[in-house]
Structure formats: C-alpha cells, structure tokens
Amino acid sequence: IKVLKRSTRNIGYALLFRIASGALLGPDQRVNLRLLEIPQAVKAAEGTAMELFDSAFPTLGSVDIFDD
Known part of the structure; x- marks a missing residue:
C-alpha cells in the first residue's frame, strides 16, 4: 500500500x-494506492482514480481516497 498526500x-x-x-x-x-486529499480536492482525486483505472495498469490493485 502506498499513501500519497x-x-x-x-x-x-x-x-x-x-x-x-x-x-x-x-x-x-x-500496489494499492491511498490518496490523502483536502476536502475541496476529493472530486478531483476521484477523477484521477478513474483515469488510473482506465489506464488498466496490471500492477494497480485499488485506489482509496481520504480527506482526513
């Protein structure tokens, strides 16, 4: 799991x-990604997660988004 702020x-x-x-x-x-964002940027992070899944990377397991 990787966390990116x-x-x-x-x-x-x-x-x-x-x-x-x-x-x-x-x-x-x-890799399972955990994205830590400020509340105002959560929608943008959700869009980024969709882009990552659309890219169909074989190494990408999951993407979780947190604003905490």
Missing part, C-alpha cells in the same frame, strides 16, 4: 501514474 497537485499526479504503471517500484509489485 495531495495527489491532485502536479508532482503527485505525475507520480501516481509512475507508481501504478510499475515504473517506480517494478513490474511485479502490486
């Missing part, structure tokens, strides 16, 4: 796709 910001957004694709941790490492 403020995932909708530029650096966090780019990093998410590298993690999910296996480019950062390796092609055999399954």
Whole structure:
C-alpha cells in the first residue's frame, strides 16, 4: 500500500501514474494506492482514480481516497 498526500497537485499526479504503471517500484509489485486529499480536492482525486483505472495498469490493485 502506498499513501500519497495531495495527489491532485502536479508532482503527485505525475507520480501516481509512475507508481501504478510499475515504473517506480517494478513490474511485479502490486500496489494499492491511498490518496490523502483536502476536502475541496476529493472530486478531483476521484477523477484521477478513474483515469488510473482506465489506464488498466496490471500492477494497480485499488485506489482509496481520504480527506482526513
């Protein structure tokens, strides 16, 4: 499980796709992402999660979004 804070910001957004694709941790490492956002950015994080799933990365297990 990987936790990323403020995932909708530029650096966090780019990093998410590298993690999910296996480019950062390796092609055999399954990842479950937990995104920690401020309440005002939760909708944007939900959109990012949809983009990640649409990309169909084989290493991506799940994406959970929290605003806490």
